[in-house]
Amino acid sequence: MKNTIAERIQDFLKQFPPFDSLKKEELLLISSQIRVLYVEKGEYLFRQDSPCHDEFYIVREGAIGLYRGFDDDQNLxxxxxxxxxxxxxxxxxKKDxxxxxxxxxxxxxxAIPARVFEPFIEENREVNKFLLGTFAAHARNYFTETEKGQRIDNTISIETVKDLSALRSISYRKKPVTCTFDDTIKDIAKKMTDKKVSCIIxxxxxxxxxxxxxxxxxxxxxATGMYEITSLVNQIMVSPVVTYSKKITVAEAQIALIKHDISHLCITKDGTQDSKLIGILSDHDLLVSFGNNPSVLIKEVKRIKKPQKLRYIRQQVEKLLKSYLEQNIPTKHIINIISEINDALIIRVIELSLKEMSTPPPVKFCFMVLGSQGRREQxxxxxxxxxxxFENVDEQAYEATQLYFMELANKITKGLHTIGFEYCPAEMMASNPRWCMSLSxxxxQFRNxxxxxxxxxTLLSSIFFDFQYVYGDRTMTDVLSEAVFEGVNKSNRFLGLLGVSALQKPSPLGFFKQFLVEQNGEHKDTFDIKIRAMMVLIxxxxxxxxxxxxxxxNNTLLRYAKLAEIEPKNAALFESCSKAFRVLIKFRTRQGLLHHDSGRFIKLNTLSKKDKLKLKRCFRxxxxxxxxxxxxxxLKNLM
Known part of the structure; x- marks a missing residue:
């Protein structure tokens, strides 16, 4: 017998993300487990500081307000x-x-049971990303009420400007796409498509x-057929436009967009309609100015045309990272989000570098990141x-092909340096001919x-075997992966030497359980959390x-999760290693953000007793x- 209630729920859910990315049978399974709640005006579904329910919610009809504070002192x-x-x-x-x-x-x-929905979060990347973005937005957004009850996400309240950053000028896009009265709608639609813009002035x-x-x-x-596509633009244009000067602030832009119920502001020379158009400002630009929405940041990365401007995005990523740490969002989710943004930045640098080359690539190639980037832990x-x-070529063509890709690599590494990724001191970069070679x-090299x-x-393989595809022909990394495992199966001694390397890492604690610190050099008297703790687990x-x-x-946390499945008898050990690594990577990140460095070398006298104890628990x-x-x-026989 058909479950008509479940089918009605399914029909509703499939209209909205993230449910629209699920299969029909998956959505029906979820719908059959959902509870339908009628909530009277003023009734609470849950209260601040109460334990979280085993369900999460989606509004079918009506409006649910999210409030911070208690009783009469609540803020919407x-x-x-x-x-x-x-x-x-x-x-x-899973906290209050x-x-x-x-x-x-x-x-x-x-009301959707979490236990029913959780499997789809792990299996569906789009579901995962949407839920994280929604959760982060609710955690940081303010609500601004207008006559129409509209909402502007990821922005500040217009009632009171509490953040001085709202008073800063906002960046706008110069050289907006324009047309005249004589153009037809078909003409301007093609122009907007060619220029990849959402409006024309x-x-x-x-x-x-x-x-x-x-x-x-x-x-x-x-699209509704109200006007013919051959009509002139004056028949459908919105006029007059709302104009501002180039000194418009973030707060002013937000207020103007809300007040006029529009998505774009025209920037003119003196701020009036009677002066020359010099730019356009959209609600998207406003969101980007706050930099606390990962999907907005990634979208903005794809639009940027100069590597120098990508540096601003990476700076916004650090703000995003800091806010996620403050909200205590799980390490795995933080790593996934930051890694996606880092990948988008690298891909954009590669695309811009390719445009600078005088000719297209002579053969297929693949750009890989290694080490912590390859493990998606940076x-x-x-x-x-x-x-x-790059693709295999004849011997006589090899030198010219390698020179092409080294020139490209120089542009890429320079662009990444501009963003803020420092050059590798050991030159483990694609611009080095040792690390820019054909597939064969x-x-x-891997076999040797x-x-x-x-x-x-052994040292190099520990870095290069954590490679990750970023751009180009993905099949090349698949071939290299096969070569690695083929070599491992032929050489038991190789894994032994890797094991010796892990055992020879300097100990984190001395005989009397005190932290062992660097004895000399630039980082004298500091604790090296990377070498003495994290690298052994990695x-x-x-x-x-x-x-x-x-x-x-490749990711360390995912590796331990997989190992726990393969070796159930050691699952407890692998889980404890995973927990320790999560603590260490968060600790290092917090230290890095605090001191504006990599967080690797820690001054122990700046730590609280609680933090020191937390670190020591990771060493077991x-x-x-x-x-x-x-x-x-x-390994006793090899050491």
Whole structure:
């Protein structure tokens, strides 16, 4: 028998993200488990500081207000209407609610069991990203009420300007796309498509703005058949336009967009309609100015045309990172978000570098990141580790082909340096001919490191075997991965030498359980959290996944999760290693943000007793995993 209620719920959910990215049968499964709640005006679904429910919610009808504070001293943070999700802490943090949810009018709400939905978060990347973005937005947004009850996300309240950053000038886009009265709608639609813009400004002979057409106008007036596509632009343009001077502040821009219910402001020379058009400011530009929405940042990265401007995006990423740490969002989610933004930045630098080349690439190639970037664990800006692999060519064409890609690599590494990724002191970058080679030469290099291992080869393989595809032909990294596992299976001694390297890392604690610090050099009397703690956990996870032929898993946390599945008897150890690594990476990131460096070298006298104890608890799994390596690979015979 059909479940008609579940089918009606399914029909509603499929209209909204993230449910629109699920399959029909998946959505029906979820819908059959949902509770339908009727909530009277003023009734609470949950209150601030109460334990989070086993369900999260989506509004079917009505409006649910999210409030911070208690009783008569409540501040409205956001309003959720049809299709909006709230109460997501059960999926992200599983801690007490930080806000109250109260019905602002009679409402119908669907309660979705977390246990039913959680499998889809792990399996569907789009679902994961949407939920994280929604959760972060609710955590930081303020609500601004207008006559129409509209909401501007990721912005400040216009009632009171509490943040001085709202008084700063906002960047606008220069050289807006324009047209004249004589153009047809078909002409301007093609122009907007070619220029990849969402609006076009109609100007007169003096370049003064007299009207605007946006994507929304084309949908509402042309796609509906209201006007013919051959009509002139003056028939559908919105006029007059709203104009401001180039000194418009963030707060002024927000107020203007809300007040006039528009998405674009025209920037003119003196701020009036009677002067020359010099720029355009959109609601998207306003969101970017706050820099606390990952999807907005990634979208903005794709629009930037100069590497210098990408530096601003990476600076915004640090603000985003800091806010996520303050909200105690799980480490795995933070790593995923920051890594996605870092990848977008690198890809954009590569695209811009390719445009600077005089000719297209002579053959297919792949740009890889290595080390912490390859493991998708680089939260702070550190030095670059990258490489290029290109398609095999005849011997006579090899030198010219390599020179082409080295020239490209120089542009890429320079662009990344401009963003803030420092040059690698050891020159482990694609601009080095040793790390810019054909696929066959890379395979030979990997085999040599494994079949005839040396101290240098063991060190390099520990960096290069954590490679990650970023741009180009992905199949090349698949071939290299096969070469790595083929070499491992032919050389038991190689894994043993990697294990020795993990055991020889300097100990974090001395005989009397005191922290061991650097004895000399630039970082004298500091604790090296990377070498003395994190690298052992990283190395062990890599060695054991190579031992088990686990392919396609480079991230340390994911490696330990996979190892726990493969070796149930050691699952407790692997889980403790994973927990320790999560604590260490967050600790290092906080230290780096605090001191504006990589966070690697820590001045112990700046730590509280609580922080020192937290660090020391992470060292127990390090000793245990070292012992496992020592026994499994019989390392006493190799040391």
């Amino acid at each position: 943070v956001d309003i959720c209407d049809a299709g909006d999700l709230f109460g997501l802490r059960i999926l992200i943090i 609610y930080r806000m109250s949810a109260k019905a602002d009018e009679e409402s119908i709400v669907y 109609i100007v007169d002979g003096n370049k003064q703005p007299i009207g605007i057409i946006t994507d929304r106008d084309l949908r509402a007036k042309i 939260l702070l800006l550190t030095d670059q580790d990258n490489a290029i692999v 030469k890379w395979k030979d 490191w494994m079949i005839t291992p040396t101290e240098e080869g 190395d062990a996870a890599r060695i054991l996944t190579l031992y088990h032929n686990v392919k396609g898993v 799994p390090i000793r245990d995993i070292q012992e496992l390596l020592r026994v499994r690979f019989q």
